[in-house]
Amino acid sequence: LAGAGGGNDIQWCFSQVKGAVDDDVAEADIISTVEFNHSGELLATGDKGGRVVIFQQEQENKTQSHSRGEYNVYSTFQSHEPEFDYLKSLEIEEKINKIRWLPQKNAAQFLLSTNDKTIKLWKISERDKRPEGYNLKEEDGRYRDPTTVTTLRVPVFRPMDLMVEASPRRIFANAHTYHINSISINSDYETYLSADDLRINLWHLEITDRSFNIVDIKPANMEELTEVITAAEFHPNSCSTFVYSSSKGTIRLCDMRASALCDRHSKLFEEPEDPSNRSFFSEIISSISDVKFSHSGRYMMTRDYLSVKIWDLNMENRPVETYQVHEYLRSKLCSLYENDCIFDKFECCWNGLDRQVGFCSIFHFSIVMTGSYNNFFRMFDRNTKRDITLEASRENNKPRTVLKPRKVCASGKRKKDEISVDSLDFNKKILHTAWHPKENIIAVATTNNLYIFQDKMN
Amino acid sequence: MAAPLGTGGLTEETGQEKQDTQEKEKTLPPERAEEAKLKAKYPNLGQKPGGSDFLMKRLQKGQKYFDSGDYNMAKAKMKNKQLPSAGSDKNLVTGDHIPTPQDLPQRKSSLVTSKLAG
Numbered sequence A: 001l002a003g004a005g006g007g008n009d010i011q012w013c014f015s016q017v018k019g020a021v022d023d024d025v026a027e028a029d030i031i032s033t034v035e036f037n038h039s040g041e042l043l044a045t046g047d048k049g050g051r052v053v054i055f056q057q058e059q060e061n062k063t064q065s066h067s068r069g070e071y072n073v074y075s076t077f078q079s080h081e082p083e084f085d086y087l088k089s090l091e092i093e094e095k096i097n098k099i100r101w102l103p104q105k106n107a108a109q110f111l112l113s114t115n116d117k118t119i120k121l122w123k124i125s126e127r128d129k130r131p132e133g134y135n136l137k138e139e140d141g142r143y144r145d146p147t148t149v150t151t152l153r154v155p156v157f158r159p160m161d162l163m164v165e166a167s168p169r170r171i172f173a174n175a176h177t178y179h180i181n182s183i184s185i186n187s188d189y190e191t192y193l194s195a196d197d198l199r200i201n202l203w204h205l206e207i208t209d210r211s212f213n214i215v216d217i218k219p220a221n222m223e224e225l226t227e228v229i230t231a232a233e234f235h236p237n238s239c240s241t242f243v244y245s246s247s248k249g250t251i252r253l254c255d256m257r258a259s260a261l262c263d264r265h266s267k268l269f270e271e272p273e274d275p276s277n278r279s280f281f282s283e284i285i286s287s288i289s290d291v292k293f294s295h296s297g298r299y300m301m302t303r304d305y306l307s308v309k310i311w312d313l314n315m316e317n318r319p320v321e322t323y324q325v326h327e328y329l330r331s332k333l334c335s336l337y338e339n340d341c342i343f344d345k346f347e348c349c350w351n352g353l354d355r356q357v358g359f360c361s362i363f364h365f366s367i368v369m370t371g372s373y374n375n376f377f378r379m380f381d382r383n384t385k386r387d388i389t390l391e392a393s394r395e396n397n398k399p400r401t402v403l404k405p406r407k408v409c410a411s412g413k414r415k416k417d418e419i420s421v422d423s424l425d426f427n428k429k430i431l432h433t434a435w436h437p438k439e440n441i442i443a444v445a446t447t448n449n450l451y452i453f454q455d456k457m458n
Numbered sequence B: 001m002a003a004p005l006g007t008g009g010l011t012e013e014t015g016q017e018k019q020d021t022q023e024k025e026k027t028l029p030p031e032r033a034e035e036a037k038l039k040a041k042y043p044n045l046g047q048k049p050g051g052s053d054f055l056m057k058r059l060q061k062g063q064k065y066f067d068s069g070d071y072n073m074a075k076a077k078m079k080n081k082q083l084p085s086a087g088s089d090k091n092l093v094t095g096d097h098i099p100t101p102q103d104l105p106q107r108k109s110s111l112v113t114s115k116l117a118g
Helices: A282-286 A327-338 B015-024 B030-041 B052-059 B068-078
Strands: A012-018 A031-036 A042-047 A051-057 A071-078 A083-085 A090-092 A098-101 A109-114 A119-132 A156-172 A182-185 A191-195 A199-204 A207-216 A229-234 A241-246 A251-255 A267-269 A290-293 A299-303 A307-312 A321-324 A348-350 A367-371 A376-381 A387-391 A407-409 A418-420 A432-435 A441-445 A450-455
Touching: A031 A098, A031 A432, A031 A441, A042 A098, A042 A109, A071 A119, A071 A156, A098 A182, A109 A182, A156 A207, A191 A207, A191 A229, A199 A229, A229 A290, A241 A290, A290 A348, A299 A348, A307 A367, A327 B030, A348 A432, A367 A432
Parallel strands: A182 A229, A407 A418
Antiparallel strands: A012 A450, A031 A042, A042 A051, A051 A071, A083 A090, A098 A109, A109 A119, A119 A156, A182 A191, A191 A199, A199 A207, A229 A241, A241 A251, A251 A267, A290 A299, A299 A307, A307 A321, A348 A367, A367 A376, A376 A387, A432 A441, A441 A450
């Protein structure tokens, strides 16, 4: 039964790991995005080489009640290729910045994937039958000599091994001068937005040759540039509302009903800064790397370099909750600036739909998750205010063995099992994590491996 | 209906924290100490932190280009002299440096299947 706070504390166990074991990571294999679809049955990853890999959850085996279905490869395809903009002599990376799934409307699945410049709508469909018995063709495709045909037959569909095909249905190109950092599908399921450093465009999923510009923060004189757009998302329920975050730590909420160009925000969320604490690093570490609405749409979460903040949409002047991800890094900012880690863009996510726990009480647990260094990732339970640090590592490989919490020792005497800040591996970053929309299954991406963890089922 | 104020989670100012801040005023807070370290190493670091320089660098991310017009004109000007090469950091294109064919990394074909699918 539910405990006093947040349901039972979830006990996370290793389930699967995907990807190469060797430490020598090819650039193309660096995972750049991870996303579950709306049912959680499919899990997509994008990488620096422009490839998408989709995993499908096995149907639950009724006899194997101790674990949920495993994720196996369902489809993989090359979404984007490297390109060269000849006019500007610019190289366009094929790296997949974001994948967003459309809700399923028919037998096929659809997702949007984007690199720096071009968004593509991919259709993933299954084929498990093929026509056989053509009159003019042999089974292997060769044409029959018509003069040898003496009788007619009706071709029929016969079962075949399942084939999953991915085909690009729409290509939304040439609308972004700068680098696309976000795409977000509207709750109307007809339109979506794409955001680059200075502009946000609104598209219709059916129309590829034009888009509406809804936000433009490019100054007339580029030398006056003081902030850029870092992330954007549509509200989950209100189809005219979206937010975008900036490199200065602000979030603007805009309403498309107010005007065609949403340069004037409806709300501005900003936490006042203590001027006495200001340093060279203040603005850099305040830059928001991700913004995510809660499922209800009442709250939104932002991630900056050192913390995760929860904002109530009704309160603009400060967040309602702040969680420190790795505060011990504050005294390492100089070296993190020198090795560029201070510019790492961590994402964050909410747990899946709130669960009903217990007979007499409807309890909603709310947990947020984000990554850190040394292949650590963190979870914060908003109800109990407890937090946990876990590690994605092949050493914790036994299924159904609960993961051991990790602890970083900031200073002073290091206890047994703690790791000191100076021993952290800053090349092992967890930037991308995802939570299954309905179950306690999480996907955590290290540099080139994808880990899947599940809660221990009783 | 006014929303209830959040409890502020972990950032609530308590009496204890105020006292801690006062104690810290005697020594530099960690962020300022780190800033001092950085300025000691790089005294010429831009006066406006987090301003235009960073943002312009961000906007130009990935711009590593070869322009045959620039390249040929530079070659003609230089005649016998060698074009300035990229040096050790081939990812950085600054100043008068004109990328030469040798500077550009060989593009590796991405036709190999992802190892996640292996």
